[in-house]
Amino acid sequence: MSSANNHKRNSLEDEFQRRLFDAEARPAPDLWARIDHDLTVQENKDYKKRAVFYRQLAAACFVLFAVTGALLAYYYSGSLNQPGTQPGIAAVPATKPATTPTTVEEAMQVYATQQEEAAAKAYTYTEQTATTKQAAKAVGIHQGEQPVPAEVTIPNDGPQAGDYFNVAPGYSPYLGYTPMPGRSRGYVSGGFPGNAAGATQGNLFAPGNRYTQIITWESITITFGNNAPATGQQIPLEGQSLAARPKSFVEMNEAHQASSQQAAEVAQSKLAAQQPKSVEAATSANSRWSLNLAYVPSVFEQNIGLPDPLSMPPQNSADRFSLAAAGPSVNASKESFQNISAARDEYKESTQPAYSYAVEAKAGFKLKKKLKLLTGIGYSESKSRSRSNFIVRQFWTKPRSNERYELSPTTYFTSALNDGFSSDSVSVARTGDSFDTEYKYRHLTMPVGLQYEHDINKDWFVYAAAGVAANFLLESSVSASNQEVQSVNYTADDYDSPFRNVQFSGNGSVGVGKRISPNLTLALGPEVRHYFNTLVADPDKAAAPQGKPYAIGMNMSLNYQLGNSRK
Amino acid sequence: MKLFTKPKSDEEKLIEGCIAGKRDMQRLLYDLYSRKMMAVCMRYAPTSFEAEDMMQEGFVKVFANIQKFKRDCPLEFWVRRIMINTALKQLRQKSLMTVSHETEEVGNIASEGVNLTGYSMDELLGMIQSLAPRYRMVFNLYAIEGYNHKEIGEMLGISEGTSKSQYSRARAILQGMLERQEKIYQEHVISQ
Numbered sequence: 001m002s003s004a005n006n007h008k009r010n011s012l013e014d015e016f017q018r019r020l021f022d023a024e025a026r027p028a029p030d031l032w033a034r035i036d037h038d039l040t041v042q043e044n045k046d047y048k049k050r051a052v053f054y055r056q057l058a059a060a061c062f063v064l065f066a067v068t069g070a071l072l073a074y075y076y077s078g079s080l081n082q083p084g085t086q087p088g089i090a091a092v093p094a095t096k097p098a099t100t101p102t103t104v105e106e107a108m109q110v111y112a113t114q115q116e117e118a119a120a121k122a123y124t125y126t127e128q129t130a131t132t133k134q135a136a137k138a139v140g141i142h143q144g145e146q147p148v149p150a151e152v153t154i155p156n157d158g159p160q161a162g163d164y165f166n167v168a169p170g171y172s173p174y175l176g177y178t179p180m181p182g183r184s185r186g187y188v189s190g191g192f193p194g195n196a197a198g199a200t201q202g203n204l205f206a207p208g209n210r211y212t213q214i215i216t217w218e219s220i221t222i223t224f225g226n227n228a229p230a231t232g233q234q235i236p237l238e239g240q241s242l243a244a245r246p247k248s249f250v251e252m253n254e255a256h257q258a259s260s261q262q263a264a265e266v267a268q269s270k271l272a273a274q275q276p277k278s279v280e281a282a283t284s285a286n287s288r289w290s291l292n293l294a295y296v297p298s299v300f301e302q303n304i305g306l307p308d309p310l311s312m313p314p315q316n317s318a319d320r321f322s323l324a325a326a327g328p329s330v331n332a333s334k335e336s337f338q339n340i341s342a343a344r345d346e347y348k349e350s351t352q353p354a355y356s357y358a359v360e361a362k363a364g365f366k367l368k369k370k371l372k373l374l375t376g377i378g379y380s381e382s383k384s385r386s387r388s389n390f391i392v393r394q395f396w397t398k399p400r401s402n403e404r405y406e407l408s409p410t411t412y413f414t415s416a417l418n419d420g421f422s423s424d425s426v427s428v429a430r431t432g433d434s435f436d437t438e439y440k441y442r443h444l445t446m447p448v449g450l451q452y453e454h455d456i457n458k459d460w461f462v463y464a465a466a467g468v469a470a471n472f473l474l475e476s477s478v479s480a481s482n483q484e485v486q487s488v489n490y491t492a493d494d495y496d497s498p499f500r501n502v503q504f505s506g507n508g509s510v511g512v513g514k515r516i517s518p519n520l521t522l523a524l525g526p527e528v529r530h531y532f533n534t535l536v537a538d539p540d541k542a543a544a545p546q547g548k549p550y551a552i553g554m555n556m557s558l559n560y561q562l563g564n565s566r567k
Numbered sequence: 568m569k570l571f572t573k574p575k576s577d578e579e580k581l582i583e584g585c586i587a588g589k590r591d592m593q594r595l596l597y598d599l600y601s602r603k604m605m606a607v608c609m610r611y612a613p614t615s616f617e618a619e620d621m622m623q624e625g626f627v628k629v630f631a632n633i634q635k636f637k638r639d640c641p642l643e644f645w646v647r648r649i650m651i652n653t654a655l656k657q658l659r660q661k662s663l664m665t666v667s668h669e670t671e672e673v674g675n676i677a678s679e680g681v682n683l684t685g686y687s688m689d690e691l692l693g694m695i696q697s698l699a700p701r702y703r704m705v706f707n708l709y710a711i712e713g714y715n716h717k718e719i720g721e722m723l724g725i726s727e728g729t730s731k732s733q734y735s736r737a738r739a740i741l742q743g744m745l746e747r748q749e750k751i752y753q754e755h756v757i758s759q
Contacts, residue, residue, distance in 0.1 A: 012738065012741070012742065013710040013711075015682065015683045016683065016691070016710045017710060017713070018683075018710050019683050019686075019688070020606070020610060020691060021690055021711055021712075022603065023603075023606040023692075024602035024605070024606050025602060025605040025606040025609050025618075025692075026602060026605065027602070029624065031601070031623060032594065032597055032601075034623050035623055035626045036590070038623065038627045039627060039630055041591065042627065043588070298584050321592065556630040
């Protein structure tokens with residue numbers, strides 16, 4: 001018979017179970033100490049795993065911030081470089097001047113004038129800096145990196161009549177002074193603005209019309225192409241000293257060499273000073289980094305008023321007045337005028353801050369024992385609200401048919417954001433039912449700041465923080481609860497948005513904090529955020545008075561110290 | 568919304584304290600179950616030193632995984648199960664659980680009228696510890712813990728038949744031990 005069949009429980013099993021199931025035995029006295037040690041080791045392992053995770057998270061956040069910052073910088077630098085938006089090199093018009101010299105004599109005269117004007121306006125006493133190179137690139141000027149032969153041979157398929165070119169010595173009228181190391185003398189042959197008609201007469205590249213200049217300095221700038229600066233037009237060279245201009249090229253050379261030597265010494269000293277610091281930072285990196293998550297509910301004051309019709313100067317007749325100080329005139333009835341006053345008073349009384357908030361994720365780096373540098377990325381939503389009984393109705397009149405048609409009614413606030421009412425006539429009408437208007441601004445923020453902490457006792461501390469933030473407008477909207485009234489919504493890409501795309505703010509906060517665990521702290525305190533600019537991009541053109549917005553809130557932040565917190 | 572919440576039991580507070588990593592709560596749990604668990608480990612381990620190793624590893628596992636305890640059974644059962652699993656794992660690592668699929672013919676051993684009252688705890692533990700590891704495992708799991716052979720087969724990675732076979736062998740060995748002890752006792756009584 002197989003033993004496999006002997007598996008039924010009987011008295012043996014029951015007896016063993018009765019005696020041994022609830023039996024007790026005394027363990028070794030040091031067994032708990034061994035378990036305690038194992039638990040401590042395991043906790044350290046878990047902690048290290050978490051620390052690695054948070055460090056990777058911090059690194060990922062840093063990369064994210066850097067990429068976001070670079071993209072935003074790229075985006076906004078692109079928009080700033082659009083012609084007409086910003087004075088500067090990028091805004092140099094590419095069109096040719098109306099009058100161009102037609103003869104060599106005229107060209108020489110123009111060149112002489114250029115040199116005189118350049119001497120008066122700009123002088124570059126730096127080496128080929130990045131700025132200079134960039135400026136040259138922007139206008140199509142190529143600076144010689146290599147020594148230029150004494151005689152510059154101009155190819156036949158090079159510049160044509162009507163093109164601009166400029167061969168300048170070390171002191172270029174377009175680029176200023178651009179010394180080149182390694183050369184002390186050189187010949188330059190070049191020319192001046194050519195003939196627009198393309199005829200050989202006056203073309204400096206035509207045989208016999210060559211202008212040769214012997215110079216004692218080697219830096220040469222040659223400009224070709226249609227987008228060269230116009231005659232007499234100088235590239236702005238901001239921040240470059242005219243007072244220290246040397247009188248001769250020999251002085252320039254000496255000054256340049258001295259400047260180069262000084263720059264090299266400064267760079268070496270910086271490198272030497274930085275090396276031990278970086279080593280120190282690497283060795284103590286465990287305890288210096290922290291992660292900070294902040295939530296700041298706040299009240300927001302957009303600080304935008306409405307225009308006072310009484311302060312506006314009257315226009316041609318008593319029935320006409322302008323809502324804008326310098327804007328176009330507007331026709332409005334007396335009833336509308338009274339409504340404007342009433343709407344303004346109503347706006348002033350009813351506008352109140354709505355629930356706003358900001359969230360921020362920051363990485364902290366302990367500069368000193370009590371001082372921490374915090375930077376990261378955040379998002380804020382700022383709202384304000386008002387109640388109104390008035391809407392703005394604007395009318396256009398078709399010129400030929402003299403037919404009058406109405407634009408979509410708007411809030412008085414929206415109408416006052418631009419340079420006045422550009423329609424033919426305006427009517428501020430009272431509605432039957434009052435409606436709510438909500439003003440909302442969403443920003444992507446990139447804060448950077450310092451935080452000082454002082455321990456009260458083991459668990460509690462006080463802190464004071466201050467910093468600045470770049471606020472990138474993501475969306476702005478003015479929405480009315482009245483169906484009749486047109487709500488407006490602008491994104492960052494909308495060129496017709498009256499609001500500023502980027503603005504900076506300063507913030508300060510004080511409060512108390514509690515250490516929840518050795519690595520985790522919770523801080524709470526009031527925070528004030530004040531913007532350095534108005535919400536509207538061009539406050540001078542806006543009819544409504546513009547102030548700088550601010551927000552007052554309560555900062556609630558969690559701080560997680562990576563590594564050992566009490567180093 | 569609950570206006571009144573059931574007050575937490577002591578065991579619940581103990582569990583929550585252990586989940587939070589409070590060392591004093593962990594110590595309390597250890598004090599509560601250490602004696603019983605030591606006896607469990609001694610049944611599975613050949614020596615008391617190895618039993619302590621099992622118990623040490625078992626309690627570390629208990630504290631590391633206590634958040635996974637679903638409260639569907641008393642905490643003691645859950646801790647006991649972890650101790651048993653730890654014992655099995657340790658013995659498996661020491662290659663003591665290599666099972667030969669032997670089907671030994673041990674015969675149908677009568678076990679009527681077994682009475683262990685006269686044996687001390689140490690004597691009974693000594694008998695079990697003297698078994699070969701594979702027999703000791705199966706005997707403990709079947710006779711004392713109350714698992715059936717199917718469950719034991721799954722736990723040890725052996726077939727149900729093998730579990731039955733090994734149990735029968737272990738039982739026969741223990742029966743022999745008890746008979747020998749009984750014989751010695753009888754001889755001792757007669758001589759007196």
